[in-house]
Amino acid sequence: MQYRADLHIHTCLSPCGSLEMSPRAIVQRALEVGINLIGIADHNNTSNCVTFEKICKETAGIECLYGLEATTAEEIHVVCLFDTVMQAKEFGDYWYSTLTPVKNIPEKLGDQVYVDEDDGILGEVEIFLNSASTIGIDGLRVLVHERGGLVVPAHVDRSSNSLSSQLGYLPPGDFDALELSKFFVARSRRVDELNLQGMGSCPFVTASDAHYLHDIGKAYIEFEVDELSVEALRAVLEKKRFSKVSNARVL
């Protein structure tokens, strides 16, 4: 089956994510723009994933990988995705417990709500989700791989919270891919321009990093697998049998 996948989407749970980003609205928007695989990656928490599972099960033409965008101790953002909500939640609950406990103040920092299929608020997350974990990127990679997940350092070209801004090199270890931001890909920039030593042959992907509905599908990857799974996707990435597309508007 052919997939057009946007594997980095925030929901209303992320403090920087718009409140319009309910699971139902995200799925609807994804279908509208031709995305048939979404990756749910809120900052450091997976509380909205279970609602996505419900909606995707009853909606034809859309599949989901579940996870979060981890903030490591070095303040590098890393997209971590799993096959099932159960796997994502187990990891997510643990990861959330490792965050430096800065209490969220919704009026100043943003709402952190998780909702049901009808956009009804189920609860609010207490710790500020743009806080960082005490666990570094190496520790994170091991934890996620042990649980069968995918590890993709996010927006490596960005000037903040990226491998290039925080480290300037790719640490040794098997990262599944490196994510370029939608603007980097849209500008057709070259990876050798990045401030990133030791990239080796790690594949580069892209995704929207959508915090608003209109950004969903602005960047995606296309690939084909017989049956979707993290393992199948990992193999596709390793063999580089996918293409990257961005139609982000570059000013």
Place this chain on the structure above:
Amino acid sequence: MKIDELAATLGYTIVSRQYENREIADGYTSDLMSDVMGNAQEESLLITIQAHRNSVAVAVQLDFAGILICNGRAAPAEMLDAASEHGLAVLTTDENQFVSSYRVYLAIKGAC
């Protein structure tokens, strides 16, 4: 000591367009915003090389007097837009953070 006086005394450039000339009560040197959020005092001058909008968000959140960007790094337009929106002073210097921390400390707190 206020922002204008610090900039003049230590030779720093103020790059934000609109800013409040705040009194600097303290300083904090860090490039990890989570560390700043957990440990810095209000009305501080943030001494950092993280020249981006997130630093402004944190500085505003903590009611900082301003941000000093070291190592000759430039403040990008979106950082300065965010700073001006909140009246936050952004300064730049070619010094590294070790030198700036020492000089700012002396300036606002006097000799040890």
